[in-house]
Amino acid sequence: MAIAPARKPTTRVLFLVAPGEQPMFTRMNLPPFGTGIVTASLRDSGCDVDLHDLNSDLWRMWRAGEFTKADLRPFYDERAVLDYVGGARNDFLDSFADRLLAGKDIEAAQVVGISAGGDFSFLEMQSAVVIGAHIKRHYGKPIVLGGNNLDYLMQFHDAFHSWWTAVITHFDAAVTGPGEDVFVDLVGKLARERTQLPMARPAPSPGVARLLGDTVLRSPDAAHRILAPDFDGLRLDDYHNFVRDRPTASPRKQEADEMWNRMQLYQFPAYLSWLANETNAQQAGQGVSGKLVMPYVFNYNCPYNCAFCTESLERVKLVHATVDDIVEDMAGLSSKYQTPYFYLFNNYFNLVNGFVEEFASRVVLNGVELHWSDCARFNSLTYERLALMAESGCRKLTFGLETASTKMLKIIDKRVKLAEAERVLGWCKEVGIWADLEIITGLPHEDEDTFAETTDFLERNAANINYFNVNRYFVAPKSLMGAKPEAYGMTLRKFPDAYQRLLDANYRWLAEDLEFSYKPQNFRVYEFDEIDGRSAEQLADVIVPKIAKLNAIQSTDFSDAWRVLSMRQDRAGRTPARFNNETMSMA
């Protein structure tokens, strides 16, 4: 009698992405990268992962008219959410979580992982704990929280102390930093033995938050590993970017379609890309089809110490995949998900000497059709390298210039040479790569003269700049400027009720149905006064004309595009603020 080989028991993990506000404003256009990475790692380790993005469920509920934006008020109420996590009754939160989880096989899961997202959205952070508490209460499953938003909440842990206390007290683990190995470790331990929860252990587990008395502690981060994301199980149609696709049209029309698609996916700033996607979606099947854009990262940790950046305080070893692995991953993702389109979210593309040449030649030799965008630094880019990048599918590069004041560049230790930046911008134009810039205004002691140096630079190079993101400076605690504010001429102001103030601002934005890009500046948890300079109130007054001045320099192409696309959708209204708030991870 044949004996069947013993099967290695697998751990069944239900992995959920908590929903944010985006589905109530615009179509989703990118599958969740961090979740895809952790899923890939869990599946590699033998776990059976049942993956769901609850943004898909929220989107369906929203489109079916099951709730209004204003109905979501309890999610923006600090006490209501944390009391529910602590065991209090709240019928609205409980039933809303139940509706989001409809059809998910919670009973079968041994461990539930919940990503609190990475879009700096308070709905993501609040809904993650509500869903976790609902599952804990009704199914008794161990809960592990993660997601990039936890990193944000941990940086400002004094402001979000109540959130952290509730999470650490009532859930099994909350992961800060890279989760690809930490989740595997936690899932294994939680599935085997639940006698001592990771957060209750005296010795810190890497990447797992804990409480010591009343103090929230961040454990040392685990290391990143480069993996291709695994999105299997998600409803991938929900992330489609609707692009022009007429395979039987004349070559001239197909070429025009491809130009449009590149404009929509790469040249347009995010708010326009979303609008174009919405407009095209209405014509699906009539020369328009849905394509995925793949997010991918092959390097982590920046060797520079730009003083405003969250990576400036601690030097962490560079993690970079080999060219062979990168091209294999990208070709594999392209084939598996049937798309040539990628958004790379590296620290910056040209981080390693010789990489540009090797990558480009490998892509061209392998005959892989790719279109991609990424961040880059000006230094080390030559005309020849840029030409190779264009040949390998590079459509857009985003450079962190931040300011064109030599004095301010020195203060923030940006290590950018303006003459070099101007040369590279010109070369990008010549080889056909769109060049975007990140600009920060509102740095401490930025005066009229230093600001004018930035606007002069932008005006002088307008023909070579595709778009620039306007970021208002905020203090990041995990940056050199946040750790030593006095050294940068600032005195910090902290607000005892910052958590609820931010929730209120976010709820107003949602309930008043403002444009998606008007999302409040959730990073501005602290304000600052300049030492021997202006108060926070005076700085708030001068920032508005500065932003207006910067926006006036922006190419009018994009306001024309907004108007034409709005016209096609029969929706009049203002163009979005063009005011990017997310400076946290800039190169």
Next chain:
Amino acid sequence: MTAETTASQAEPSQVKDVLERAVADPEFGRLLLDDPDAALAGYDLSEVQLLLLRSLDEEDLAKLTPENLEEFFAVDSAVYTPEDAAMVQQGYEIYDDEDLDD
């Protein structure tokens, strides 16, 4: 240019000119749909503007009237205004001195 003025105030949109002409002159509107390169030959348009205008179809042009064009191309429809900024910031603009933590 001052902070209060905008690029759209300084340079009237060529796209608007083309669309106004397409509404006022049906023959030009037809040409814009059938042979956009010929219709747009006399205009100095950027690559984005060209792609946008080439992408229009009959249904799009049928929606246009002088009135709704004015609405879509109104100056303040493309301006980031101080009021907008205040709305975005209001979470932090309302506080009392005693709230501040030294």
